[in-house]
Amino acid sequence: MKYTDTGKxxxxxxxxAGLAELGRTNPNVVALCADLIGSLKMExxxxxxxxxxxxxxxxxxxxxxxxxxxxxxxxxxxxxxFAAFSTGRVYDQIRQSIAYSGKNVKICASHxxxxxGEDGATHQILxxxxxxxxxxxxxxxxxxxxxxxxxxxxxxxxxxxxxxLRFGRPAVANFTPENQKFEIGKGIQxxxxxxxxxxxxxxxxxxALLAADDLEKQGxxxxxxxxxxxxxxxxxxxxxxxxxxxxxxxxEEHNYYGGLGESVARVLVQKLPTPQxxxxxxxxxxxxxxxxxxxxxxxxxKDGVITAVMKVLKRK
Numbered sequence: 528m529k530y531t532d533t534g535k536x537x538x539x540x541x542x543x544a545g546l547a548e549l550g551r552t553n554p555n556v557v558a559l560c561a562d563l564i565g566s567l568k569m570e571x572x573x574x575x576x577x578x579x580x581x582x583x584x585x586x587x588x589x590x591x592x593x594x595x596x597x598x599x600x601x602x603x604x605x606x607x608x609f610a611a612f613s614t615g616r617v618y619d620q621i622r623q624s625i626a627y628s629g630k631n632v633k634i635c636a637s638h639x640x641x642x643x644g645e646d647g648a649t650h651q652i653l654x655x656x657x658x659x660x661x662x663x664x665x666x667x668x669x670x671x672x673x674x675x676x677x678x679x680x681x682x683x684x685x686x687x688x689x690x691x692l693r694f695g696r697p698a699v700a701n702f703t704p705e706n707q708k709f710e711i712g713k714g715i716q717x718x719x720x721x722x723x724x725x726x727x728x729x730x731x732x733x734x735a736l737l738a739a740d741d742l743e744k745q746g747x748x749x750x751x752x753x754x755x756x757x758x759x760x761x762x763x764x765x766x767x768x769x770x771x772x773x774x775x776x777x778x779e780e781h782n783y784y785g786g787l788g789e790s791v792a793r794v795l796v797q798k799l800p801t802p803q804x805x806x807x808x809x810x811x812x813x814x815x816x817x818x819x820x821x822x823x824x825x826x827x828x829k830d831g832v833i834t835a836v837m838k839v840l841k842r843k
Contacts, residue, residue, distance in 0.1 A: 528740050529718060530702040532733075536673035538694035539637040543568025544673075545680025546605060546635075550576045553603065553684050559594055560607045561587045566696075567607035567637050587612045591620040591632070598631045603684055606632065610639035610693060611652040614659060625689050626662040633683050634659075635692045639669075640780035641808070641825060642697045642730060642818035651813035657785020659691040660758040666690045666711060667758040669779075669787075671732035673701045675755060678709035686711060693729070695780075697818040700733040703753075714761035716768070720750030723836050724768040724775045728754045728787045731778035731806065731827060738832035749836065757787050762794045769795060774843050775803040776835045780827055783807035802842035804835040 549556040550572045558572055559581045573580045583590040587608055594604035606613070613636035614621070625632045636655065643651045660667045668683065668690065670676040676694050683690045717732075718739055727735035732753045739749040750768050754761065769775050775795065777788035788805040795801045808825050822828045 528736065530736055532700035532702050534701055535698035536701045537696060537698050538670060538673055538676040539566070539696060540568050541670070541673035541676030542635055542637065542680050542692070542694050543571060545677040547571035547575065548677070548681055549684050550579065555601060555603045556605065556684055557581065557597060557602045558605045558607065559583055559590050561585055561590050561612060563608050566609070567635070569607055587617045588620045591617045592624050594632045595624040595628070595630045604632050605635050607635050607637070609650060610636035610655050611650050614655040614691070615652055618658060622662060626665050629664055629688055631687055631689070633690045633692060635680070637694055638696045639693045640695060640730070641813045641821040641827065642695050642780065644696065644818045644821065645815050647815040648812040653782040653808050653813060654785060655693065656757055656779070656781050656787065660785070660790070664688060665758065666756070667693070668711070668756050669693045669729040670755045671729055671753055672699060672703050674705050674707060675703045675709065678707050679755065682709040682711065695730060699730055702733065712756045712759040712761055714764040715753040715755070716764065717751040717753055718749065720748040720772060722748045722772055722774070723840060724750045724752065724772045725778065725832060725836065726752045726754055726765065726775060726787070726791055727778035728757060730780050734827070734829045735778050735832055737829040738836065741829065741833060742836060747836065747840070754787060757790060760790050760794065762798070765791055765794050766799055769799055769801045773801060774839045775801050776806060776832065776839055777803065778806040778832055781807055782810060784810060802839050804839040806831050806835050
């Protein structure tokens with residue numbers, strides 16, 4: 528394995544570390560939370576910048592409206608709550624008050640996907656990427672580990688316009704460089720391959736790397752690409768890799784309707800028709816369980832990726 532897990536960490540802590548760093552370096556950054564300070568790891572920012580934090584309480588729609596208003600005074604608001612409440616609960620407010628007028632709000636969403644675990648289907652939003660990428664002008668970012676989430680959090684403060692930043696609750700492999708440069712809209716090729724392209728996002732990137740390692744032992748050469756920015760999508764890296772391998776598998780902790788897979792499929796069907804298989808939740812809600820057990824049941828792990836690869840290779 529080319530990449531090493533330096534120690535499992537939750538991506539939400541990467542957000543907390545990035546936000547704390549911004550508190551020290553960018554005086555315009557302010558933070559808002561809907562009564563989930565601990566869950567969003569905002570304590571350090573609040574401790575160091577109490578006057579730049581707003582506790583809105585369990586009033587997420589109000590939080591989005593306040594955030595939009597703060598931008599008019601030149602502030603860069605970072606809102607924090609669970610992904611289910613950051614998108615589905617407040618979609619109208621985001622559409623009308625933030626996206627439509629291009630407000631410089633950073634919508635930061637923790638506990639996304641199935642790996643929220645025991646809280647169950649009501650909290651495990653699997654359609655948030657689709658909701659957010661459909662909004663004109665909205666940037667959608669889904670980093671893969673602690674280091675990349677920290678880097679993304681710091682970078683989006685310099686981007687002018689609305690951003691949706693998605694991260695999670697469980698401790699996962701931390702394998703990307705510590706002081707990396709995060710480039711919005713620029714995918715990262717992690718391994719070279721000639722037989723199949725595995726395009727993954729979020730928690731599924733590490734699973735894709737594990738799958739590629741196993742496939743190599745079977746004589747199958749897999750190219751793994753980390754798509755941390757789902758919108759704007761790095762079309763160039765997708766086309767270049769698919770041209771070489773002639774087969775694509777997309778992997779995401781999201782419903783296959785409206786997610787990364789559909790974005791990749793759109794690029795391929797327009798520019799380079801290529802067989803594609805999807806590793807994603809198959810049009811269902813989640814359920815209560817441990818993150819690992821849920822990822823296994825819904826096929827969002829190394830084995831699920833390998834199964835999809837074997838399926839797509841038969842279609843080449």
